[in-house]
Amino acid sequence: MxxxxxxxxxxxxxxxxxxxxxxxxxLVDGYTVNLGVGIPLAVPRYIPDDVxxxxxxxxxxxxxxxxxxxxxxxxxxxxxxxxxxGLRSGAAIVDSAxxxxxxxxxxxxxxxxxxxxxxxxxxxxxxxxxxxxxxxxGAMDLVAGTPEVWVCMEHVDRRGDPKILPACSxxxxxxxxxxxxxxxxxxxxVVRGRLVLTExxxxxxxxxxxARTTAAYTEDLAE
Numbered sequence: 001m002x003x004x005x006x007x008x009x010x011x012x013x014x015x016x017x018x019x020x021x022x023x024x025x026x027l028v029d030g031y032t033v034n035l036g037v038g039i040p041l042a043v044p045r046y047i048p049d050d051v052x053x054x055x056x057x058x059x060x061x062x063x064x065x066x067x068x069x070x071x072x073x074x075x076x077x078x079x080x081x082x083x084x085x086g087l088r089s090g091a092a093i094v095d096s097a098x099x100x101x102x103x104x105x106x107x108x109x110x111x112x113x114x115x116x117x118x119x120x121x122x123x124x125x126x127x128x129x130x131x132x133x134x135x136x137x138g139a140m141d142l143v144a145g146t147p148e149v150w151v152c153m154e155h156v157d158r159r160g161d162p163k164i165l166p167a168c169s170x171x172x173x174x175x176x177x178x179x180x181x182x183x184x185x186x187x188x189x190v191v192r193g194r195l196v197l198t199e200x201x202x203x204x205x206x207x208x209x210x211a212r213t214t215a216a217y218t219e220d221l222a223e
Contacts, residue, residue, distance in 0.1 A: 010160070011208055013184035013201040019152050021046040022201075023112060023182050026150075027053050031109040034058065034142055036126075037081040038114035039152045044085075054088075056108060058138040060099045063091030080137070103138065103145045110148040113139060115181075117168040118151055120215035122178040122190040125170035126151075143174035155183035155212055164188070164195070164215045185209050188217065196220050 014022060020042035027033065027047060032054045035041055044055060044066040055064045057080045064079060065086035073084035094102075102108065117125040124143060128134040143149050156162055164181065181188040186209045187199040195217035200209060206219060 011185065011204060011212075013155070013204050015184070016154075017042050017045075019182055019184055022187070023150060023152050024048070026180075027051055027110070029053070032056060032062075032107060034103065034108050034111040034146065035064075035079065036111065036113035036139065036142070037137075040112040040114060041079055041081050041083060043112060056099075056102060057085075058096075058099050058103065058142070060094045060096060061085065061087075061091065062094065062099075062102065063088040065091075100138065100141055103141050106145055106147075108142075108146045110150055111142040111146040112150045112152060113142065115151040115153045115178075116163065116170050118153075118164050118178050118181055118215075119168045120164070120166055120195050120217060121193050122176045122195075123168050124149065124151065124173045124178050125168040126173050128171050130170065139173045143177040148179050149174075149177045150180040150182065151178050152182040155185040155209075162212055162214045164213045164217075166215055185212065194218065198222075 016039050020039050024043045024046035029051045034056045035043055047053060056062050057064055059080055065088045067084055068086040077085050079085045113126055115124055115126040116129060127136050127139055153163060176193060179190050185201050185204045186197055188195045189198050195215055197209060197217050197219045200206060
């Protein structure tokens with residue numbers, strides 16, 4: 001049992017769906033956005049009606065929509081997590097080379113990814129836990145080719161250990177690439193290469209966040 005697990009009680013913050021909803025609230029009309037696997041795949045359900053974004057999946061979909069509903073699934077239409085999707089009006093299906101040309105060509109505004117660890121200077125580790133099977137996917141291309149990299153994840157791991165750290169102990173996906181972090185407990189922005197706590201989840205205090213975060217950060221919380 002870890003030190004964190006024995007000394008810091010569990011909290012009830014946002015659920016995984018509520019993390020996705022919080023991320024969706026920050027999307028800006030006109031953005032083109034890539035969604036990674038995990039929590040990001042729930043984002044389409046929560047995009048506000050008055051905000052139009054073009055959602056991209058690196059498997060070759062530009063203009064993906066939410067799940068089409070039970071009985072309406074098309075096995076040829078899936079997101080990056082192989083879950084059924086719908087298509088928005090004007091959607092395009094492209095091959096892998098074209099899909100990654102969108103990524104590498106700088107045509108995305110935001111990529112939303114899950115993470116294993118994030119460091120205090122914005123390093124991201126999300127592809128490999130030592131001793132387990134690696135899962136490279138397109139994450140390295142995405143973080144290198146997209147100006148805004150938003151991470152959504154649980155604040156601590158299954159053992160209760162912090163995932164926002166002074167330095168990542170897992171192999172990096174990208175160095176100094178993360179611009180925002182959304183967790184079940186808080187929201188951080190990376191400003192001039194440093195973490196800033198900008199929001200606590202409902203029912204969560206700054207002290208709760210501090211007790212579960214080993215990375216250095218400053219606070220800029222709204223009154």
